[in-house]
Each structure stands twice: as structure tokens, then as C-alpha cells.
Amino acid sequence: AQSVHLAIFDAHGRLIRTLIHGPRQPGRHEAVWNGRGGDGRMQASGLYFYRLEAGPHHQTGKMSLAK
Numbered sequence: 785a786q787s788v789h790l791a792i793f794d795a796h797g798r799l800i801r802t803l804i805h806g807p808r809q810p811g812r813h814e815a816v817w818n819g820r821g822g823d824g825r826m827q828a829s830g831l832y833f834y835r836l837e838a839g840p841h842h843q844t845g846k847m848s849l850a851k
Contacts, residue, residue, distance in 0.1 A: 785809050786839035791815055793833045809837070812817060819849050826851075 790804040801822045803815045821845055829851050836843045 789837040790815055791835050793835065795831045800832065819851070
């Protein structure tokens with residue numbers, strides 16, 4: 785098991801929501817973001833970034849939210 789952290793950020797680099805934070809077993813996993821922030825409010829359409837950290841591995845990518 786590795787410690788995994790998956791977070792969503794807006795285009796200004798502000799944390800919007802943490803989707804995963806904790807240990808996960810090796811293998812394939814899926815996380816779905818419903819477009820809501822940590823406060824439960826729906827976020828505006830636009831460009832967002834995700835940051836995935838799994839043990840020593842890090843990955844950043846971009847995605848768009850369209851309503």
C-alpha cells in the first residue's frame with residue numbers, strides 16, 4: 785500500500801477539493817469529481833488542474849469543467 789493524494793486546483797492554483805487522501809493498495813483505481821468544491825458549492829465552468837501523488841510518483845494534468 786502507498787499513500788495517495790489526489791487534489792483539484794483552479795487556474796490560479798487554489799485548492800478546490802481533495803478527492804483522495806490516504807493509503808491505497810496497488811492496482812487500478814478511479815476517482816470521479818462531481819464539479820463541487822470542498823464547501824459543497826458547484827464550481828464555475830473552466831480550466832482546472834489535478835495533482836496526483838502516489839508514493840514517490842507525482843503527476844499533474846489539466847481538465848475542463850463544462851456545465
